[in-house]
Amino acid sequence: MSASSSILSRRTALALLAATASGLAGAQSGGKPDTVRIGYQKSSTLIVVLKTQGTLEKLLAPLGTKVTWHEFTSGLPLLEALNLGNVDVSADVADTVPVFAQAAGANLTFVAQEAPSPSAQAIVVRADSPLKTVADLKGKKIGFAKAAGAHYLLIAALEKAGLSFKDIEPAYLSPADGRAAFERGAIDAWVVWDPFLAAVQRQSSVRVLADGRDVASYQRYYLAATPYAQARADVLRVLFAELQKAGAWVKAQPKEAAALLAPVWGLDAATVEQANSRRSYEVRAVVPGSLAEQQRIADAFLSEKLLPRRVNTLDVALFKPGA
Incomplete structure (x- = not known):
């Protein structure tokens, strides 16, 4: 074995040990996790409300459960962490993201769903841009976060305009990097979601070419690693109830x-x-019938050769908050 391959093997072994240790970190001697590791992103509004108010820490302490928080730049790395066992629960991610996680073999449980918010993401151009319609995006460089809801919005909007994903030059960028590239003119258009969308609309001179209305309903999902969901349904019931309360409060x-x-x-x-x-914040249980658009999203990504294999979006566990 060469020195380089030996180093790689050691690194792989260490990574596996670290992942195993991370997965076991919250376990009691009886095997029941006493910590819930919650992954979230800036757009995870309701989770951010609960985190800021300390709600879950108060309610889960009597259940013998601690809470730790882990921030991610977007949904795909968040669900990758969930798949690797580095977090137990994922705050809301766009409807596209679980499709990529399923394609990677993730063992997911859908905990909750937010009702559609189609205008909470959009394709924007600078106000002085010559681009007037989605059809004008042909041959242009467009920035967006890979696997985010914005990714599917772009695919669906292009299809409606008679174009395909191959007709544009994609630039996979985090929201922060996308904003910087957009403002310095390094990309011709930017596809992004709230609150980043509202921020660029209020702080820069932009125009909306299209949002999700009539093309992408933009539902957001809360997920858990299935082993955690099976072990701590009591924790997920508390989370579900508090998400519903937080959603009602934000709107009221x-x-x-x-x-x-x-x-x-x-x-x-x-x-x-x-x-x-522009967000519904209506938190509800996930039922098989509500996953119909998930399959359309999966099939759209597969047809563009952006998924490695076909995904059956019903091949997931669904948490029943009333059970």
Whole structure:
């Protein structure tokens, strides 16, 4: 064995040991996890509300459960961490992201779903751009986060305009990198979701070419690693109930919610309120019939050769909050 391959083997072994240790870190002697590791991203509004208010720490302490928080730049790396056993629960990710996780063989349980919010993501161009319609994107460089809802919005909008994904030059960028590239003119258009969408609309001179209405409903999902869901249904029931309460509060008290989130997100309250106005925040249980668009998304990515294999989106476990 060469020195380089020996080093690689040692690194692989260490990585596996680290992943195993991470997966066992929250286990009691009886094997029941006493920690819930929650992964989230900046756009995970309801989870950010619960985190900021310390709600879950208070409610889960009597169940002997601690909470740790782990922030990610977008949904795909978050579900990769879930698949690797580095987090137990994923805050809301766009409907596209579980499709990629399933294709990678992830053992997922769908915990909850937010009702559609189609206008909470959009394709934007600078106000002085010569691009006037989605059809004008042919041959252009477009920035977006891989596997995000924005990715599917772009595919669906291009198809509606008579184009395919191969007709554009993709630039896979995190929201922060996408904003920077957009503002310096390194990309011709940017596909992004709230609150990043509201921020660029309020802070820069932009135009919306298209949003998700009539092409992509943009539902967001909360997930758990199936072994954790099987071991701690009690924790997930608390999470589900509190997500519903938080969603109702954000919609009923938009100014209070914006004031709470603004300093956490590093945005002004008016921008946060605008972003929140486009999200449904209606948290509900996931049932097989509500996954129909998931299959359309999976098939669209497969047809563009962006998925390694066909995915049956019903081949997942569904958490029953009332069980």
